[in-house]
Amino acid sequence: MEDSYIHHGRGGTMFAGPDAVALVRVTALWSGIGLLQHGILPSRGWSMTKALKWAGVVTGKTYKRTQANEARGDLQIWIAEMRDALPHTEDHDAR
Numbered sequence: 054m055e056d057s058y059i060h061h062g063r064g065g066t067m068f069a070g071p072d073a074v075a076l077v078r079v080t081a082l083w084s085g086i087g088l089l090q091h092g093i094l095p096s097r098g099w100s101m102t103k104a105l106k107w108a109g110v111v112t113g114k115t116y117k118r119t120q121a122n123e124a125r126g127d128l129q130i131w132i133a134e135m136r137d138a139l140p141h142t143e144d145h146d147a148r
Contacts, residue, residue, distance in 0.1 A: 056069075056070040057071060057074075057139055059136075059141045060141075060143070061141065072138075076132065079128055079131060079132055081095075082104060083128040083129060086121055090121050101121060104124075105120070105124055108127070109124075112127045112128065
C-alpha cells in the first residue's frame with residue numbers, strides 16, 4: 054500500500070497505485086451487484102454468480118446467489134476500510 058494514494062485536485066480525483074485501483078474496482082463490483090439484484094446487467098458478461106465469485110475473492114468468503122445483500126455489506130466494509138487506510142493528498146492551487 055506504500056505506493057497507493059488518492060489525490061484530490063481541481064480536475065478530479067486520481068486513484069494511484071494498485072490498492073487505490075482495487076478500491077475503484079471493488080466499488081464498481083459493489084454497485085454492479087446492486088444493479089443485478091434489480092435485474093439490470095451492468096455490462097455484457099456479468100451475472101450474479103460471477104459477481105459473487107469476485108466478491109468472494111475480495112472478502113475471502115463464499116456467497117450463494119441468495120446472499121447478495123451479505124456480499125454487498127461485506128464489500129462495503131472492505132471499501133470503507135481501504136478508503137480510510139489510503140493516504141489522501143490534495144492540491145491547494147490558488148488559480
